[in-house]
Amino acid sequence: MNNDLSVGIVVFPGSNCDHDTIAAISSLGAKPVVLDYRLHSLPVLDRVILPGGFSYGDYLRSGALAAAAPIMDAVEQAAADGLPVLGICNGFQILCERGLLPGTLLPNPSGEFICQWQAVRVASESPLFTGLDQGRVLRLPIAHHEGSYRVAQGQLAELFERGQIFLQYSDAEGQLHGLTNPNGSVANIAGVQNRNVVGLMPHPERAMAAYLGSRDGWDLLASWLGMGENAVC
Amino acid sequence: MLTYQDVGLSAREDQEIVRLLGRRPNELELGLFGALWSEHCSYKSSKNLLAQLPHQGQFVVQGPGGNAGVVQLSADWDIAFKIESHNHPSFVEPLQGAATGVGGILRDIVAMGARPIAIADILKFGTDEKAPGLLHRVVEGIGAYGNAIGIPNVTGSLGFSAVYDANPLVNVLAVGMRRHGLHVGADGARPESVLILIGQGTGRDGIHGASLLASQDFGAETEEMRPTVQVGDPFMGKLLMEATLAIVDQGLADAVQDLGAAGLTSSTAELAYASSVGVVVDVSKVICREQNMNPYEIMLSETQERMLLSVPKKNLAAVLEILTWYEVPYAEIGRVVAGDFLRVVAESQVLAELPTSVLVGGCPRLPVTHDVWIWDGDQPAALEKTRLELTWGYQVIGHPDCRDRSSVYQRYDSMIGLRTVWGPEHDVAVMHIEKGSPGLCVAVTAPARWAALDSYAGGIGAVAAALSLVATQGAVPLGITDGINAGNPENSEPHRKMAALIQGIGKAAEIFEVPVTGGNVSLHNETEGQAIWPTAAIGVVARHPNPEQPIADAPPYAGTRILVLNPPGKPDLGGSVLAEILGHPGSYPVLDVGAIQHSLHFLAEIISQAKNVGLLACRAVGIGGLFVAVAKSLITKTPMALGAHLVLAEDADARFVFNEMAGQWVLFVEPDFKPFWDQVFETHGVSVIDIGLVTDSPELMITAGRAITWPLIDLWRAYRKGGVRDVR
Numbered sequence: 001m002n003n004d005l006s007v008g009i010v011v012f013p014g015s016n017c018d019h020d021t022i023a024a025i026s027s028l029g030a031k032p033v034v035l036d037y038r039l040h041s042l043p044v045l046d047r048v049i050l051p052g053g054f055s056y057g058d059y060l061r062s063g064a065l066a067a068a069a070p071i072m073d074a075v076e077q078a079a080a081d082g083l084p085v086l087g088i089c090n091g092f093q094i095l096c097e098r099g100l101l102p103g104t105l106l107p108n109p110s111g112e113f114i115c116q117w118q119a120v121r122v123a124s125e126s127p128l129f130t131g132l133d134q135g136r137v138l139r140l141p142i143a144h145h146e147g148s149y150r151v152a153q154g155q156l157a158e159l160f161e162r163g164q165i166f167l168q169y170s171d172a173e174g175q176l177h178g179l180t181n182p183n184g185s186v187a188n189i190a191g192v193q194n195r196n197v198v199g200l201m202p203h204p205e206r207a208m209a210a211y212l213g214s215r216d217g218w219d220l221l222a223s224w225l226g227m228g229e230n231a232v233c
Numbered sequence: 234m235l236t237y238q239d240v241g242l243s244a245r246e247d248q249e250i251v252r253l254l255g256r257r258p259n260e261l262e263l264g265l266f267g268a269l270w271s272e273h274c275s276y277k278s279s280k281n282l283l284a285q286l287p288h289q290g291q292f293v294v295q296g297p298g299g300n301a302g303v304v305q306l307s308a309d310w311d312i313a314f315k316i317e318s319h320n321h322p323s324f325v326e327p328l329q330g331a332a333t334g335v336g337g338i339l340r341d342i343v344a345m346g347a348r349p350i351a352i353a354d355i356l357k358f359g360t361d362e363k364a365p366g367l368l369h370r371v372v373e374g375i376g377a378y379g380n381a382i383g384i385p386n387v388t389g390s391l392g393f394s395a396v397y398d399a400n401p402l403v404n405v406l407a408v409g410m411r412r413h414g415l416h417v418g419a420d421g422a423r424p425e426s427v428l429i430l431i432g433q434g435t436g437r438d439g440i441h442g443a444s445l446l447a448s449q450d451f452g453a454e455t456e457e458m459r460p461t462v463q464v465g466d467p468f469m470g471k472l473l474m475e476a477t478l479a480i481v482d483q484g485l486a487d488a489v490q491d492l493g494a495a496g497l498t499s500s501t502a503e504l505a506y507a508s509s510v511g512v513v514v515d516v517s518k519v520i521c522r523e524q525n526m527n528p529y530e531i532m533l534s535e536t537q538e539r540m541l542l543s544v545p546k547k548n549l550a551a552v553l554e555i556l557t558w559y560e561v562p563y564a565e566i567g568r569v570v571a572g573d574f575l576r577v578v579a580e581s582q583v584l585a586e587l588p589t590s591v592l593v594g595g596c597p598r599l600p601v602t603h604d605v606w607i608w609d610g611d612q613p614a615a616l617e618k619t620r621l622e623l624t625w626g627y628q629v630i631g632h633p634d635c636r637d638r639s640s641v642y643q644r645y646d647s648m649i650g651l652r653t654v655w656g657p658e659h660d661v662a663v664m665h666i667e668k669g670s671p672g673l674c675v676a677v678t679a680p681a682r683w684a685a686l687d688s689y690a691g692g693i694g695a696v697a698a699a700l701s702l703v704a705t706q707g708a709v710p711l712g713i714t715d716g717i718n719a720g721n722p723e724n725s726e727p728h729r730k731m732a733a734l735i736q737g738i739g740k741a742a743e744i745f746e747v748p749v750t751g752g753n754v755s756l757h758n759e760t761e762g763q764a765i766w767p768t769a770a771i772g773v774v775a776r777h778p779n780p781e782q783p784i785a786d787a788p789p790y791a792g793t794r795i796l797v798l799n800p801p802g803k804p805d806l807g808g809s810v811l812a813e814i815l816g817h818p819g820s821y822p823v824l825d826v827g828a829i830q831h832s833l834h835f836l837a838e839i840i841s842q843a844k845n846v847g848l849l850a851c852r853a854v855g856i857g858g859l860f861v862a863v864a865k866s867l868i869t870k871t872p873m874a875l876g877a878h879l880v881l882a883e884d885a886d887a888r889f890v891f892n893e894m895a896g897q898w899v900l901f902v903e904p905d906f907k908p909f910w911d912q913v914f915e916t917h918g919v920s921v922i923d924i925g926l927v928t929d930s931p932e933l934m935i936t937a938g939r940a941i942t943w944p945l946i947d948l949w950r951a952y953r954k955g956g957v958r959d960v961r
Binding site: 013014016017019020023024053054056057058059112113114115116141143145203205206208209211212213 | 373376377380381382383466467468469471472559560642643644645646647648649650651653654665780781782
């Protein structure tokens with residue numbers, strides 16, 4: 001049904017979640033299109049994903065070098081023209097570095113990489129995620145060294161008012177408190193959106209089957225592809 | 234003038250070189266010998282011992298000798314796997330030493346044409362004030378490399394003893410998959426092919442890493458060894474991995490060899506020797522990171538992230554196109570010729586020429602004599618009958634060797650790759666391969682305390698423990714890899730212990746019919762005469778029949794019966810954590826391998842029909858004994874709502890609950906199927922006893938004459954935080 005939906009997946013040198021993301025998109029019935037970072041223009045696409053990984057080895061700062069890669073001019077232009085763009089983990093860091101999303105991602109306060117299952121709560125309904133209700137709790141993996149989301153002084157209220165906070169780290173019941181915050185992110189923020197651009201630290205592409213520990217990533221990505229409640233394939 | 238001592242050789246070896254060559258080697262040649270005749274590269278003290286291990290088996294595609302062993306998983310997929318050590322560098326520079334250990338073993342897997350899908354780490358640390366810092370930085374290093382290159386770390390083993398204070402152990406297992414039928418290795422190079430060195434520019438890092446750092450004991454000068462440790466670059470490692478796999482997938486290279494210890498010297502010489510060809514290497518063509526590097530430095534540099542390819546001329550353009558695409562630096566550094574020599578040149582000037590039969594194959598090996606095999610060490614007496622005590626439960630589960638490992642494994646990405654069905658939170662890893670395909674079960678063990686007391690029995694125990702883990706999943710073991718770690722082989726006692734350890738591994742592999750397809754030996758883990766315990770890290774890969782539905786390792790509901798499969802007839806605390814706590818180590822018991830083999834077969838059969846016999850969950854008894862196995866099954870469940878009541882014989886004592894005799898399992902069984910299990914000795918010839926039931930009260934109660942109760946919350950706290958003081 002959605003075979004004609006093409007999803008570009010940008011591969012930077014050092015991206016390492018590209019294979020997993022391609023597999024996830026394929027399993028949802030959409031068509032993954034691998035986009036090399038050296039491209040200066042995008043083919044005709046319905047969506048673009050910046051996958052996770054260690055682009056450019058995280059040298060300088062996570063995402064900083066990839067944000068200046070040739071393809072990012074084209075991605076920025078396409079985003080301005082309304083193309084939905086999703087950044088996962090390192091992709092989120094790249095979008096922040098590029099200025100397409102507000103805020104920044106600092107090293108975890110522990111100074112350590114953290115990989116674990118994490119409950120996240122949908123903070124606000126979004127036209128980008130049809131059928132994903134506010135308050136829905138998803139079980140997704142996190143795996144990052146720089147995931148502590150921060151914003152400039154005074155910016156937080158504005159982000160909430162505009163409904164730009166998309167996901168928050170929570171407990172399994174959807175409650176927000178300090179103990180459920182794995183990385184010191186302000187207001188437990190795990191994902192933000194800016195019009196048609198979204199970034200999130202958790203890895204939905206790793207939660208595509210019950211045998212992997214959760215199928216909630218399927219729901220999240222299906223919803224982003226417009227295959228949620230109102231657009232069942 | 235460079236002497237043989239400068240390159241780490243003995244006078245006898247120097248004489249042997251002159252005899253075999255019929256002349257004195259020049260300085261460069263002497264350096265090449267120093268590297269390849271080092272313990273690290275030549276395995277001169279262990280090769281004759283390792284030759285006695287069983288290497289053949291039904292599923293073996295490639296045994297020892299290559300960069301990694303290869304076994305067949307399914308009609309479509311082969312598995313390449315091997316353990317490697319990076320002990321010495323990890324003490325001198327923990328973060329980079331551990332990181333490059335991960336990078337090195339991953340390149341071995343890639344050099345076999347396999348895509349790495351998992352790593353596991355086997356670590357031993359001391360108990361002094363330095364140990365926590367070393368552990369922290371080693372874990373950071375393993376994570377830094379594995380996380381960045383994107384290979385999940387799915388299982389591991391961590392242990393502590395004062396014997397590792399100055400010689401911590403960092404062994405890493407890597408596992409990869411490749412299409413069945415694809416042959417890639419160092420042995421296919423053909424004359425006329427071009428040698429291409431790809432990856433990182435060669436620098437002055439790691440010169441003499443193999444000959445001086447890894448092949449000698451530590452002493453006061455260890456601090457000065459820091460420059461011999463290399464620095465890892467997982468980013469380049471990732472590009473190198475992708476480019477190499479793209480090249481081998483298209484069949485464009487006739488041989489592949491990674492550059493590890495002794496760098497260009499060992500990779501070129503070993504490729505030539507394995508392929509029965511000659512090679513000519515032009516050092517002036519090697520891309521160097523530093524200025525004015527001399528041929529000696531270029532040949533012996535251990536710069537990481539480099540790979541040597543032998544490419545037929547007709548494929549050259551295609552290979553260079555791939556390398557350009559991945560932006561991997563490369564240089565044509567030589568060619569393959571007919572012959573049996575390694576010739577090093579700088580443009581037209583010949584700098585060294587050595588027959589590989591002497592350079593690679595000529596190193597004198599330590600002979601195996603019968604005497605070496607006999608273990609006659611003094612052993613403290615076995616522990617007498619011991620009444621069970623409440624505190625021992627907390628002390629054992631809170632012992633550093635039994636404790637929760639989440640503070641380590643949460644620093645590793647364990648989920649990337651979409652294969653991790655069971656990761657490091659379980660005793661054994663279960664990996665998904667592809668829809669409809671059998672999965673892969675991976676387990677590691679390194680029960681060093683056992684081998685410290687009786688290296689032979691401990692070697693058997695280590696293999697039995699590893700196989701017991703994969704047996705809980707009904708998985709069919711395909712092969713094992715062994716990482717042998719020991720002291721100075723020139724000293725009698727460490728050498729004899731190592732020999733006994735290897736013999737024990739060989740005995741177990743033979744009885745259990747599982748081949749050893751490769752591994753690693755790290756000797757000279759000794760500082761100022763203090764050697765480590767002889768330590769075997771065993772890794773096993775097994776075919777999982779149903780990876781999407783692993784057999785649980787915790788009971789699902791109250792009322793479940795708790796059984797023990799293959800309980801020892803004479804439980805013996807020797808070598809156990811409790812025995813250490815009581816200051817009475819005893820000796821590790823010689824196991825009844827026949828009964829274990831029988832139980833392994835039984836489990837394989839019964840798990841395939843688990844539902845029909847009411848088998849709900851299964852866990853192998855390991856470090857900490859039955860007590861820890863049952864306790865972990867209860868406290869790792871969320872919420873922690875189920876307890877257990879074990880009712881033991883009136884005279885059952887601590888020996889039954891805490892012995893660590895490998896080859897026992899806790900089974901959780903539906904009560905309705907009691908008749909089947911009551912008769913299993915008659916029907917299947919295995920010994921099973923019913924020891925109690927799962928309750929809905931969150932405590933572990935053991936009745937053996939009197940009753941002792943451990944609230945689970947207290948066991949959990951000891952498991953998470955250690956010690957007994959915080960509990961009561």
